[in-house]
Amino acid sequence: MNNEFFTLEESDNGHDFLALETIKSAGNSFSLQKYKLNFLPHHHAKILYYRLKQTDFNSEFSYSPIVSVVGQEIEAQVSFTNPVIGNELHIFNIPVNTYKASIIDLTGKVIQTIRFPIREETNSYQTTRSSYLSIDEVQESGIYYLRLESQTQIINKKIYIIR
Numbered sequence: 001m002n003n004e005f006f007t008l009e010e011s012d013n014g015h016d017f018l019a020l021e022t023i024k025s026a027g028n029s030f031s032l033q034k035y036k037l038n039f040l041p042h043h044h045a046k047i048l049y050y051r052l053k054q055t056d057f058n059s060e061f062s063y064s065p066i067v068s069v070v071g072q073e074i075e076a077q078v079s080f081t082n083p084v085i086g087n088e089l090h091i092f093n094i095p096v097n098t099y100k101a102s103i104i105d106l107t108g109k110v111i112q113t114i115r116f117p118i119r120e121e122t123n124s125y126q127t128t129r130s131s132y133l134s135i136d137e138v139q140e141s142g143i144y145y146l147r148l149e150s151q152t153q154i155i156n157k158k159i160y161i162i163r
Contacts, residue, residue: 048069
């Protein structure tokens, strides 16, 4: 009640927040309202922090509790063969600054880690690469996560491995 608008705020350190978007509210409504906002993060930290600022018609405001989001929410257009049949995983559109890939089971245990050579690219147009990865340490069929890590980003994708 008495709400004029909401402001979604983002931070890469949990202290200094940047306003991302403002959403007009339904005002003095007595029924449940739902709001939706699609956006891309402005920071590329491994963990981002968000809060919602509610501003009333009289300019008073309050903040929601801060919520942290791990880098898996930072989406990238990485694609790969899925399901993986056999011991070779082909990954496309890997960001060139990616230095590590891990296969993780559903309990969070790292099954295998593959390190990429760090590339000092002189061709500024090349932003992605492709790679074949041998995943011979994965012994059982099942659902796993592929985690790609760089200095600025962590990408998690669900994969199905068939043995």
